[in-house]
Amino acid sequence: MFGSLASLEDDLLRQFDQLAREVESLFAPLRSVRDIRAAGRGAFPAVNVGVTPEAVEVYVFVPGIDPNALEVSLQDNLLVIAGERKLDYLEREDVNFYLRERHAGEFRRAISLPEDIDPERVEATYRNGILRIRVHKQEAVKPRHIEVKTG
């Protein structure tokens, strides 16, 4: 009896998974081609990336972190954010847990940025649990004037 219940649950979970993927595919215009470093659903920390004519804006949703303990590096076009979130209460022995959903421990995310960035001009700020990294684009190459000589 319980065996058949388990398979029912499995089937339901598969259906939910399928549904989740279908819902996700509704957003296909935004991510029709998946970045090879993109993380799966529920990865920590979540990341949003936007662009303006001047810069690439990266938002890392990393609450409850000492910003000094965050490691942000940029090599060529690869932005890496690494750190650790320690949850002290996990060590407590006098408590019972009912829900354990928050990420604990080390994390690392790598995001490939567009080609036209200037890796020398990067600013990072941390506020209310969001790390915002602005990477400026290269100064626009001035249009060259080509003279046409008459023969």
Place this chain on the structure above:
Amino acid sequence: MAETTAISQTQETVPAPRREITLIPPVDVFEDENGLNLHADLPGVAPDQLDVRVDRNTLTIEGKAVIETPEGMEALYAEVRSPHYRRSFTLSSELEPEKIEARLKDGVLQLYIPKRESARPRKIQIKVA
């Protein structure tokens, strides 16, 4: 599951009146002998954008993330697709919702919900005859 789950999630049977997508923040809930602790990840939520309320026995946490975006920014990639967070829990009667303590720091909400004095474990002295 533990036999005394004092806090449980409510099924949202009534559809939200708004059509905005709301995110369900991840939480940790744990109990010590004096009360329940709830820690929720709400990145981007400032204290003035947070609403924690108890209506009868339902605790609702609602927040709006403020994400500073420069004008004319186009989204390239987004894992967080809404600035709205919401999650509800039912509280059992031995808790004292009027004494909830809330603290929000770096996008993490910490709630402490004390138990009524009468619900706290009493130490019973055993006399040696």
